[in-house]
Amino acid sequence: MSICRKACIAFVILALLASAGIAQDDIVIDFYFPSATANDAEGIFQRYADAFQERNEGITINPVFTGSYTDTRNTILTELQGGGAGPDVAVMLSIDLYSFAEEGYIIPAQGFIDAMDDGGAYIDDFFPALMANGVDEEGNVWSIPFQRSTPILYYNAELLAEAGYDSPPTNNAELVEIAQALTTEDRDGLLVPVAGGFPIWMYQSFAIAYGQNIVSDDPTEVYFNTPEAVAAVEFVRSLGTDLGVGPAGGAAWGDTPVAFLAGQAAMIYHTTGNLSRILDGAEFEVGVWYLPSGPAGDDGTGYGSPTGGGNLYIFDDGSKSDAELDAIWKWVMFLSSAEIQADWGATTGYIASNATAWETEPLASRAMEYPQYGVARDQLQFADKEFSSYATITVQGIINKTLESILTSESEDAQAAMDVAQAQIDGILAEYK
Amino acid sequence: MKPTGGSLRRLATIVKAVIAIAFLIPLIFTLLVSVRPEAEPVTNGNIFFGSELTFENYERAFVIAPWSLHYLNSIIFVAGVLLVQLVTVTCAAYAFARMRFFGRNPLLMIILLQLMIPSGVLLVQNFRMINILGLFDTRIALMIPYWGSAFGVLLLRQTFREVPIELEEAARIDGANLFQVIRHVYVTNAIPAYLAFALVSVSSHWNEFLWPFIITRSQEIRPLTVGLNKLIKTTDQGAFYGQLMAGTLIVIAPLVMLFLLFQRQFVESFARSGIR
Amino acid sequence: MRLSTPPKPLVARLQPYLLIAPTLILVLMFNVVPAVKTVTDSLHKPARGLNAAGKPPEFVGAQNFHDLFDESHYLGARFLRSFRNTIVFALATVALGVPLGLLLALLLNHEQPLLGVWRFAVFYPSLLPLIGAASIWSFIFSDSIGLANAVLRSLGHPGLNWLGDRTLALLSVIIVNIWKQAGYFMIFFLAGLQNIPRDIYEAASLDGASGWQQFAALTLPLLRRTLLFVIVISFIFAFQTVEQLQALGEGGPNDSANLLLYLIFQNISERRNWGYVNAMTIVLIGVVLTFTLSNFLLFERDESN
Numbered sequence A: 001m002s003i004c005r006k007a008c009i010a011f012v013i014l015a016l017l018a019s020a021g022i023a024q025d026d027i028v029i030d031f032y033f034p035s036a037t038a039n040d041a042e043g044i045f046q047r048y049a050d051a052f053q054e055r056n057e058g059i060t061i062n063p064v065f066t067g068s069y070t071d072t073r074n075t076i077l078t079e080l081q082g083g084g085a086g087p088d089v090a091v092m093l094s095i096d097l098y099s100f101a102e103e104g105y106i107i108p109a110q111g112f113i114d115a116m117d118d119g120g121a122y123i124d125d126f127f128p129a130l131m132a133n134g135v136d137e138e139g140n141v142w143s144i145p146f147q148r149s150t151p152i153l154y155y156n157a158e159l160l161a162e163a164g165y166d167s168p169p170t171n172n173a174e175l176v177e178i179a180q181a182l183t184t185e186d187r188d189g190l191l192v193p194v195a196g197g198f199p200i201w202m203y204q205s206f207a208i209a210y211g212q213n214i215v216s217d218d219p220t221e222v223y224f225n226t227p228e229a230v231a232a233v234e235f236v237r238s239l240g241t242d243l244g245v246g247p248a249g250g251a252a253w254g255d256t257p258v259a260f261l262a263g264q265a266a267m268i269y270h271t272t273g274n275l276s277r278i279l280d281g282a283e284f285e286v287g288v289w290y291l292p293s294g295p296a297g298d299d300g301t302g303y304g305s306p307t308g309g310g311n312l313y314i315f316d317d318g319s320k321s322d323a324e325l326d327a328i329w330k331w332v333m334f335l336s337s338a339e340i341q342a343d344w345g346a347t348t349g350y351i352a353s354n355a356t357a358w359e360t361e362p363l364a365s366r367a368m369e370y371p372q373y374g375v376a377r378d379q380l381q382f383a384d385k386e387f388s389s390y391a392t393i394t395v396q397g398i399i400n401k402t403l404e405s406i407l408t409s410e411s412e413d414a415q416a417a418m419d420v421a422q423a424q425i426d427g428i429l430a431e432y433k
Numbered sequence B: 001m002k003p004t005g006g007s008l009r010r011l012a013t014i015v016k017a018v019i020a021i022a023f024l025i026p027l028i029f030t031l032l033v034s035v036r037p038e039a040e041p042v043t044n045g046n047i048f049f050g051s052e053l054t055f056e057n058y059e060r061a062f063v064i065a066p067w068s069l070h071y072l073n074s075i076i077f078v079a080g081v082l083l084v085q086l087v088t089v090t091c092a093a094y095a096f097a098r099m100r101f102f103g104r105n106p107l108l109m110i111i112l113l114q115l116m117i118p119s120g121v122l123l124v125q126n127f128r129m130i131n132i133l134g135l136f137d138t139r140i141a142l143m144i145p146y147w148g149s150a151f152g153v154l155l156l157r158q159t160f161r162e163v164p165i166e167l168e169e170a171a172r173i174d175g176a177n178l179f180q181v182i183r184h185v186y187v188t189n190a191i192p193a194y195l196a197f198a199l200v201s202v203s204s205h206w207n208e209f210l211w212p213f214i215i216t217r218s219q220e221i222r223p224l225t226v227g228l229n230k231l232i233k234t235t236d237q238g239a240f241y242g243q244l245m246a247g248t249l250i251v252i253a254p255l256v257m258l259f260l261l262f263q264r265q266f267v268e269s270f271a272r273s274g275i276r
Numbered sequence C: 001m002r003l004s005t006p007p008k009p010l011v012a013r014l015q016p017y018l019l020i021a022p023t024l025i026l027v028l029m030f031n032v033v034p035a036v037k038t039v040t041d042s043l044h045k046p047a048r049g050l051n052a053a054g055k056p057p058e059f060v061g062a063q064n065f066h067d068l069f070d071e072s073h074y075l076g077a078r079f080l081r082s083f084r085n086t087i088v089f090a091l092a093t094v095a096l097g098v099p100l101g102l103l104l105a106l107l108l109n110h111e112q113p114l115l116g117v118w119r120f121a122v123f124y125p126s127l128l129p130l131i132g133a134a135s136i137w138s139f140i141f142s143d144s145i146g147l148a149n150a151v152l153r154s155l156g157h158p159g160l161n162w163l164g165d166r167t168l169a170l171l172s173v174i175i176v177n178i179w180k181q182a183g184y185f186m187i188f189f190l191a192g193l194q195n196i197p198r199d200i201y202e203a204a205s206l207d208g209a210s211g212w213q214q215f216a217a218l219t220l221p222l223l224r225r226t227l228l229f230v231i232v233i234s235f236i237f238a239f240q241t242v243e244q245l246q247a248l249g250e251g252g253p254n255d256s257a258n259l260l261l262y263l264i265f266q267n268i269s270e271r272r273n274w275g276y277v278n279a280m281t282i283v284l285i286g287v288v289l290t291f292t293l294s295n296f297l298l299f300e301r302d303e304s305n
Helices: A003-018 A041-055 A069-081 A094-103 A110-115 A119-124 A128-134 A157-162 A172-182 A200-209 A227-240 A255-261 A272-281 A322-335 A338-348 A355-359 A363-369 A372-382 A392-407 A414-432 B005-034 B056-064 B067-098 B104-116 B119-132 B139-146 B150-162 B165-173 B178-206 B210-215 B224-232 B241-275 C010-042 C063-068 C076-107 C115-127 C130-141 C147-154 C169-193 C198-206 C211-222 C224-239 C260-267 C271-304
Strands: A027-033 A059-065 A089-093 A144-149 A151-156 A188-191 A265-271 A286-289 A308-315
Touching (some): A041 A338, A069 B119, A089 A094, A094 A392, A110 A322, A144 A322, A151 A372, A157 A172, A227 A392, A255 A265, A272 A338, A363 A372, A392 A414, B005 B241, B005 C076, B005 C115, B056 B224, B067 B150, B104 C010, B119 C010, B119 C260, B241 C115, C076 C169, C076 C271, C115 C169, C198 C211, C211 C224
Parallel strands (some): A027 A089
């Protein structure tokens, strides 16, 4: 190679660098992501973007941090309603589907999946429970699982052993018995974080355990005043009142893992998103088990929890070219691949969303070292859909406020309060039938 | 019985001390928690100190956001806002304080509406305006809604009205033009009010979160509060108080130092204007 | 005299308008004009149900307001409760925070040892970002691992559920607000006190007036303008409180500590509620405007006397 050519190449490279590394005809994908963990999400996504760009010439990923899930939703809505371009791909709550689909901001992933050679295999690799919130009532896939979680039972194995319990509770009767045995003056037996504005998720665990999820595949139906739904909230309330194993009104979300790590709570309900923090931070043996079944089953059939967390959404108002959409789908495929899911899951503690990821490093060895990760994964077989309906935010608001009034005993009569809420919800959802 | 001067002073000192300590408790604990191991909350053993002094919270907080970049951005932001504000506010305040013109009160009312309309509910429309101006994701977009300040106009208008009119008349007789009058008569005599305004403007914009967050996407121009937000929104893993306190201290440190430095200027200029 | 004055040249007549133009244009662009849309939106009901996107909203007159004042409507009970809380919150801030700010200014007005430290101690809260300040207090108020309860429990008290108890939550938010703002109010009182000539006090002292008499007869009347200014801004700011609620219990159990602006934020992102949130915004602006205007008019009348 002549010196002249080398100089030429050097010049071209410099020119490329000078134009901020983005070649003129590169497709740029704006990727908005929330952060709900204490990890350096910005750094991690930049690393993923670099790895992706290396393999996909001509595509540039622009990762943008957009706050919490709520911040992310509001940022995107403000931008789109204010005439902005919005993101190309974003991570948002799996339950945001109907809000964004209603506005016509997002497109289904189904079209891309159908165009794949092995689309069926791609979808089948995801855990079915994690797909539930991303599919509409006609079975079209809209969003792809990315950072998912479920509530799970964490217990201080040493405290349980001291009290003579070798295994965690598997149903509510055992849960209460152990919690009462472990409650002392400076320690709560069981913390269920239903205080602080968002009780619905934890509450759903109990409703499912009692045999009736409050939501179905039909986004116009909600079952909030059934006998099971009422019994579930009455049970949660009694934990803080009659049974006295935790604070009245429930524990605050953010403080619950801190109290557990400090040995001030023997058992907690919390998200699997916390697994890495708790395992790394605990100075005692941490046990993890499925959420206990309610009275519905005594042989494990009543296990169950809602799913939670964020999915990948594709934004298009119909103006994007095939080349752009192709690039967008490549990025979605990349983030949902076993390779990235294994890395992201091991780093944060979110449940890697497809089966192959669990056989991929670094997650495979992490799960080997800490079998607790496997429990979180295996609970998925009992997991059910997280609450989502049309007008999700409004309906969720009604449910949250009603639950709070019952849990703090402002409304003594749970059934009456839930009947009022159900009537309001039915009124809203009737508009969608 | 009338209290003597001495006992009154003692009482004042006691009241002062009680209030100051009560106000300082959150700051003291912010500091203590920031150097306490994350796994040892205050309810576990000693309230003041953990088993060791640690800087791991700071180390982790430092990794999460590019603080020096955020610092620079915040400084450019608040300085850019304040400098323009000083000009717009002074002009408008003088007109409203000392000039008679048709529509004076209604126009002042329109400007004061800014104080009464919560800007948070106007995000979508303000976004649209910025988008039309082609300023989305720029430093100007961050600053421009704050360049007009009803608060500043109100504050300085009151202060200007306290300035004796004779001073202006004397200056006019000496041949001063409008801008010389404003500069030498009004600005000079309103330094404490300017300091109060500057302090309020800088501290409120330093802490502004919602607008900078909504209107920027590039890390290169985002201010400190966006970085702090990352430490707060750790929802899926619960609270990290140590790390959060460390981050809060990182964010406010320069402002605190500025105040402590500024404080002397503050007292001196107050004293000067007192002699007048 | 007036009759003989020649008419002002055009430039001179335009001068005041040129001076206020920058402020006026910016305020119109970013505040007033967008707010006009709030008024029209508050009188409309967005299209709802399937395929509502793209359909125009329907004019409904005052129906949105009517719904908000209806306890059985899904936002009615929440609105009424938050509205009541906002009034209590604003009055408490004015009634407790403003006198505290004045007291601090009186105590810290004169040259004295450690003046910088005293002033810093009460002023630093207003230097904290709201979200940071609220997070610090969420640590203090935490039920299980909080500082306040750690202290209470060491004294043998079982502790209080500061943010989780519906009878306490609003009080906790008020405490944080007063702590955050008293030093801020102090700054304006300090600036105001500087405008009072010292010799007035010297004359009063010679006449044998006590400290309290001097305060009531001299300081307070002379601080009237500042006092009104601070009362007005503290009231306005109280109505615009929002960011700290994110960390302080999200409005408390069943909205027991929720404030109007936060309720607006909680419902703004769903199209179906736009009529309601705009109606709430109008109510909020209406209350603040009435309060400010009446103060302003009283004040102006006072001035012209």
